[in-house]
Amino acid sequence: MKPKILLLTGETTKYTQYLLSQLLTSCSSRISLSEVSMSPWTPQEANVTVTFGQEVLSLFSDESLSDVRGTVLQGKDGRKIIPTIDLKDLVIDLSLDIIIRADLLKACREKDFSELKLPAWRFKSNPTYIECMTYLNDACEDRFVNDPLSMIAFDLETDMKNQQIICLGLAHSDSEGISIPFSRNGESVWTVDMEIALWKKIGEFFASPVKKVAHNACFDVASLWQNNRIWTNNLYFDTMLAWHVLYLPSGAKGFGMKKDLGFVASMMLNIPAWKHKSEEDLAIYNIKDCCATWALVSPLEKDIKNKGLAEIFNLEMSEIESVCYLSLRGIKIDLDQKNKVELELTNLYSEIEEKLYTLLGFDYGITENINFRSPKQLKELLYVTMGLPIQTVRGTDTVTTSEKALEKLYRKTKNEVLNLILQHREVAKLKSFCDIKLSPKGRVHTSYNIAGTTSGRWSSSENIILPYGSGNLQQIPLRGNGSIIRSMYIVENPENWIIQADFVQAEAVIVAYLIGDSVLKEAFRLKKDIHKVTASMMFNLPLEDISPEQREIGKLIRHATNYSLGANGLADVLRCETSIAKRYLEAFHASCPQLKRWQETIQYQLKSNRSLITPLGRKKVFLGRLDDTMFRSAYSFIPQSTIGDLLNKSLVKFYELYGEEYSLLLQLHDAMYVDDVPESKIQDCIDKMKSCMIWELKINGETCIVDVDFKKGKNWKDMEKIK
DNA sequence: GTTACTCTCCC
DNA sequence: CATGGGAGAGTAACA
Numbered sequence: 001m002k003p004k005i006l007l008l009t010g011e012t013t014k015y016t017q018y019l020l021s022q023l024l025t026s027c028s029s030r031i032s033l034s035e036v037s038m039s040p041w042t043p044q045e046a047n048v049t050v051t052f053g054q055e056v057l058s059l060f061s062d063e064s065l066s067d068v069r070g071t072v073l074q075g076k077d078g079r080k081i082i083p084t085i086d087l088k089d090l091v092i093d094l095s096l097d098i099i100i101r102a103d104l105l106k107a108c109r110e111k112d113f114s115e116l117k118l119p120a121w122r123f124k125s126n127p128t129y130i131e132c133m134t135y136l137n138d139a140c141e142d143r144f145v146n147d148p149l150s151m152i153a154f155d156l157e158t159d160m161k162n163q164q165i166i167c168l169g170l171a172h173s174d175s176e177g178i179s180i181p182f183s184r185n186g187e188s189v190w191t192v193d194m195e196i197a198l199w200k201k202i203g204e205f206f207a208s209p210v211k212k213v214a215h216n217a218c219f220d221v222a223s224l225w226q227n228n229r230i231w232t233n234n235l236y237f238d239t240m241l242a243w244h245v246l247y248l249p250s251g252a253k254g255f256g257m258k259k260d261l262g263f264v265a266s267m268m269l270n271i272p273a274w275k276h277k278s279e280e281d282l283a284i285y286n287i288k289d290c291c292a293t294w295a296l297v298s299p300l301e302k303d304i305k306n307k308g309l310a311e312i313f314n315l316e317m318s319e320i321e322s323v324c325y326l327s328l329r330g331i332k333i334d335l336d337q338k339n340k341v342e343l344e345l346t347n348l349y350s351e352i353e354e355k356l357y358t359l360l361g362f363d364y365g366i367t368e369n370i371n372f373r374s375p376k377q378l379k380e381l382l383y384v385t386m387g388l389p390i391q392t393v394r395g396t397d398t399v400t401t402s403e404k405a406l407e408k409l410y411r412k413t414k415n416e417v418l419n420l421i422l423q424h425r426e427v428a429k430l431k432s433f434c435d436i437k438l439s440p441k442g443r444v445h446t447s448y449n450i451a452g453t454t455s456g457r458w459s460s461s462e463n464i465i466l467p468y469g470s471g472n473l474q475q476i477p478l479r480g481n482g483s484i485i486r487s488m489y490i491v492e493n494p495e496n497w498i499i500q501a502d503f504v505q506a507e508a509v510i511v512a513y514l515i516g517d518s519v520l521k522e523a524f525r526l527k528k529d530i531h532k533v534t535a536s537m538m539f540n541l542p543l544e545d546i547s548p549e550q551r552e553i554g555k556l557i558r559h560a561t562n563y564s565l566g567a568n569g570l571a572d573v574l575r576c577e578t579s580i581a582k583r584y585l586e587a588f589h590a591s592c593p594q595l596k597r598w599q600e601t602i603q604y605q606l607k608s609n610r611s612l613i614t615p616l617g618r619k620k621v622f623l624g625r626l627d628d629t630m631f632r633s634a635y636s637f638i639p640q641s642t643i644g645d646l647l648n649k650s651l652v653k654f655y656e657l658y659g660e661e662y663s664l665l666l667q668l669h670d671a672m673y674v675d676d677v678p679e680s681k682i683q684d685c686i687d688k689m690k691s692c693m694i695w696e697l698k699i700n701g702e703t704c705i706v707d708v709d710f711k712k713g714k715n716w717k718d719m720e721k722i723k
Numbered sequence: 724g725t726t727a728c729t730c731t732c733c734c
Numbered sequence: 735c736a737t738g739g740g741a742g743a744g745t746a747a748c749a
Contacts, residue, residue: 374745375729395735402730429731432743452740457734459740472741475733482732507734563737570737628736636738640734644739669734669739726748733740 003037004111006046009087010056016087023100030108048072048110049079050103053086067276070103070266074116082107095256095623098247102267109270119271121291124178125283129194135178136201139170144210151211151236153294156220157286159183160464165227167283168202171290179283203230211236215261215293218450219464222324226465239264239293241316242300244451245309248620256623259451265292268299312618312645316450319458319648322655323448326664327463330443331473331489331675333436334715338488342434349427356420363417372424375401388413394568404572426481433477433485436470444469444489448667455637456618457644457669474668476716486717492663492676499682500711500719501689502671503643505530509706510615510639511562513699515598527707531555537591538584557588561595562639564632602634614638615699616645643670646695646706654692662688677712686710686722 009020024033037044043059051057054065060075061068061083068083075081084103090096124131144150155169164183171177180198181189190198206212206224214220217238224230243264247257257263262275274288304313353372360366364385371377378401382388389412391405392398403422410418436444445463452459462471470476477485491498503509508530512520523533528543535546535554546554556573565573571581589596605612611621612634618641622630651672655664662685665675672693677685690708697704713719 371745373730373743376746398729400729425730429743433732435743449740455739457739460733461741470742472733475731475741477732479732560737563739565737566735568735573737632737633739640739643734671734724749727746729745730743732742734738 002045002047004035004047005031005037005107006044006049007036007038007052008043008049008056008059009038009040009052011040012087016091019090019094019097020087023097023104027101027104027108030105031111035111043077043079047080047112047114048107049075049081050107051081051083053088055086057081057083063273064276068273070099070106071273072106072110072116072270073272080110080114080116082110093256094625098623099256099267106270119175119291121288122176123284123287125281125287127178127180129190129198132178132180132198133201135170135180136198136205139172139205139210140208144172145208151213151294151297152205153177153213153290153297154220155214155286155289155293156223157282158223159186160467163227163465165223167286169283169286169290171287171294174291174295177287177290177294179286181283199228199230203228206230206232209234213237213239213293213297215264215289215296216240216451218320218323218327218447221320222328222465225324226328235317235320237297237301238317238320239296239300240451241320242296242304242313245313245316245618246300246303246307248454248456261289261292264296269295271295307619309617309619312456312616315616315645315649315652316456318652318656319450322652322659322664323450323458325655325659326667327445327447328466329663329665330439330441330445330466330468331665331716332443332492333438333469334488334490335438335442337490337715338434338436341484341488342431344484345427345431345434349424349431352420352424352427356417356424359417359420372421373428378421382409382418386415386417388415394572407575430477430482430485433470433482434488437468439466439468444473446471446473453644454620455641455644456614456648457640458648458667460667473666483717487715489716491714494714496676496678497682497712497714498665498716498719499674499677499685499689500671500713501673501686501693501708502668502711503647503693504707504709506643506646506670506706507562507639508558509704510642510697510699511595513697513702513704514638515592515594516700517592517594520592521702524707531558534558534588538587540591553584557584561585561588563636564599599631599635603631606630606634612637614641614645615697616642616649618645642697643706646697647672647693649695650693654689657692658688682712682722 024031024036037046051060057065060077060079060081061073063073065083069085072080072082082103084100085096090100139152144152153171157166158164159166166183167179167181169177169179182195183189188195212232212235217235221232221235224232240259243259262273265271269292271292274285304310366385370381379399382401383390383399388409391400391408393400406418406422438444445466445468446460447463448458448460450458460472460474477483509524512524519537523530531551531554532543532546534557535550536543538554539550553574557570560570560573567578567582567585570585571578574581606622606626611619613619620637622634624630647670651664651667662677663675664672666673674685674689693708694705710722711719712722
């Protein structure tokens with residue numbers, strides 16, 4: 001009897017065979033081993049063949065594995081195959097097993113028949129005006145408004161360069177939809193009157209109570225608002241956010257779990273890959289996106305419900321409107337100040353460079369130009385020409401020219417060249433923050449990505465709709481000379497104020513409650529100087545005897561140990577000898593034994609079920625090898641995620657309650673900013689922000705409250721504390 | 724043009 | 735021997 005499923009693995013080792021058998025065992029409720037046949041290369045008769053890796057796939061198909069992984073396709077010999085990833089890659093990154101498992105389960109669904117079953121697509125890819133209008137009319141119909149199961153998936157294709165919408169896709173089932181075109185090769189598809197009528201109808205549809213779903217709705221919702229002043233009403237489900245909540249990506253970057261529609265579909269649906277077919281009509285691609293999105297809703301919704309993640313999913317959904325608002329509003333830039341700062345930095349840059357060349361020529365006879373931003377050239381200069389002792393990245397033998405290494409060398413040798421290179425680097429970095437494009441209104445914009453991190457914090461990156469500014473606004477310099485950059489970010493109207501509200505020592509408070517350190521909890525409740533308290537515990541001294549230096553050590557060690565920093569790392573942070581750092585660490589752990597005990601319980605939890613859940617109900621599954629790196633990442637997850645979610649929850653609440661009255665400006669993980677607050681309303685604004693930010697968190701049965709601090713300023717640099 | 728890598732900015 | 739979570743600029747090497 002021929003096997004139903006054939007696994008073509010390519011070359012294997014004992015270890016990869018073991019991993020594969022583990023995988024099959026984990027699927028044993030669905031796959032009977034008697035139905036499976038295994039072979040490294042030799043094709044045999046089977047209903048479905050799973051190919052592991054590019055090499056095996058190439059025996060059957062010219063497709064690239066990264067395009068078609070996890071999809072059912074017809075091989076050259078007519079055989080039905082499902083390509084999956086190479087077992088060799090599984091050895092490198094064990095977290096990939098979740099992907100192979102999904103592909104094996106797909107093979108299981110395909111095992112009883114040998115023919116390729118394609119979805120019965122019914123597309124209107126090149127519709128007439130009448131067809132568009134008819135579809136839109138139907139979409140607003142009672143059926144879609146009243147039937148709780150009815151919903152419409154939508155997706156925009158835009159031309160970034162000309163900032164215009166190419167087409168709008170809509171789907172009302174997993175196989176039926178339309179793509180309404182607007183622009184083809186840069187030219188309008190419709191007459192002006194037709195286009196106006198179409199957009200009016202589209203506006204009606206988006207304003208209607210019909211349930212709408214999308215993958216990464218922030219982009220489509222913000223685009224529709226920016227380009228057409230169309231607001232999306234009753235946005236019911238974002239498949240990307242659902243995926244993010246269910247499977248916070250973990251494991252190696254860019255290799256394992258991704259969040260794009262093609263990948264999510266490959267994991268959950270049974271449709272052919274369509275994303276890489278660039279020769280295909282954009283309209284077809286557009287509708288297929290919508291159909292895939294539509295089809296994903298029900299399985300994702302079921303998973304979210306079953307895993308008890310509805311609350312955290314609803315939080316992420318509620319963030320969409322605030323994120324659209326923040327990204328489209330942007331921040332005002334003082335052009336004069338920008339030019340002034342830029343000029344100063346440019347002058348300083350040339351000055352430093354000149355000094356460097358003078359010194360290098362005098363001391364080392366160097367006459368040719370050196371690119372000080374090139375690590376390669378710098379290594380040559382420092383470690384060969386100048387013969388300085390070679391510095392490596394801690395724990396490795398990678399040669400480095402990093403800031404830390406150069407500082408260390410400077411402390412040792414007092415060679416002015418090192419100091420100048422450091423200054424050169426600093427100024428070059430700052431200069432890059434001035435090199436920004438302003439919008440026609442003199443503003444900069446960023447995109448906040450709700451699904452940007454594994455913790456629930458937002459990430460910030462270049463705005464895809466309004467590509468103005470320096471991209472990530474969560475990394476604008478703050479400390480030292482760099483703070484000058486923030487002076488060009490200014491309040492909307494000069495007579496008004498920017499108000500900043502941030503959680504005080506947020507993550508440390510959460511840690512104190514998690515580990516149950518009563519001294520620390522008491523200190524937070526009484527709003528004591530927490531770094532002094534840490535130092536006092538460490539050095540076993542009364543609070544009033546703590547010197548500023550000891551307080552600084554307390555501050556750094558608290559932050560560092562939350563991520564389980566070692567002695568060498570602490571030595572780097574404190575800029576001291578490893579032996580001294582080691583003594584500090586011992587003193588710290590002696591004064592706070594709860595931390596290590598808590599870390600052990602985290603390790604235990606990971607070993608037993610590989611997942612952690614935060615006080616706000618966010619769950620992260622840790623895939624891959626249970627090693628130190630994973631444990632460290634786990635220690636930081638709960639505090640980081642709790643504060644991220646708490647701030648975003650506060651921000652959404654403020655936006656919903658007071659968004660008409662006050663304009664949100666920025667989000668910085670544990671802080672939010674409001675713009676353009678009149679002098680007379682500062683107190684009112686603060687009261688309202690505070691009312692949205694103070695929450696009673698239950699941690700280990702105790703009530704934990706994170707306090708909030710306020711600052712005001714005319715620009716982002718000169719912020720002074722209020723009260 | 725894409726990709727890997729280094730370096731440095733934020734919380 | 736090993737501090738968590740991000741993004742972007744720049745260089746270098748590849749296609």
